[in-house]
Amino acid sequence: EEQLVESGGGLVQPGGSLRLSCAASGFTFGTYSMNWVRQAPGKGLEWVANIKEDGSERKYVDSVKGRFTCSRDNAKNSLYLQMNSLRADDTAVYYCARERAGDIYYYGMDVWGPGTTVFVSS
């Protein structure tokens, strides 16, 4: 079964740091681009970051640029999100999601983890 499981969420003070992990299983992790998507309490979905299959390219939503870093270890089938200088508005459930895309097509985010909750508060 193709599966993603996030971990590393928790309560952190404003200005603090947190590292999220996403463990993949059941598929060849290193052949897929991956995304982080978040959802603030009672709000909609917001794309946060994307990383290419080999980690060579990373993209971020403007609100996290310079604060968040997405990385991956294909040997460990793992995706990471290092979050620094956290703010109250970063409070959300963070999901990792597999992207099904190629050079000339995009077919959506087809596998999602259950999410991990980040709460930024003093």
Add this chain to the structure above:
Amino acid sequence: AIQLTQSPSSLSASVGDRVTITCRASQGMSSALDWYQQKPGKAPKLLIYDASSLETGVPSRFSGSGSGTDFTLTISSLQPEDFATYYCQQFNSYPHPTWTFGQGTKVEIK
């Protein structure tokens, strides 16, 4: 950046009803438009990709259509398990890669 506006933001419907949700892009885009279903406390689930392709395992009562700036998700006969929030999402590669979600449409029981 492209913005996606879904309408309505919420709707009430009965089992068996035909339901249509619209997603409008702020500018013309490719067909890389997807639809997701999310139930409370759960991760989103991909229903439709590339505007009109049904994801494997998704019931055929779900369908998608559209191109350019206007896209539609239709549920032909609403079932009890379909009460959820639905999101459109687009990927745009020009001038640089961006991923955008609509604000969501909550489908509630009438």
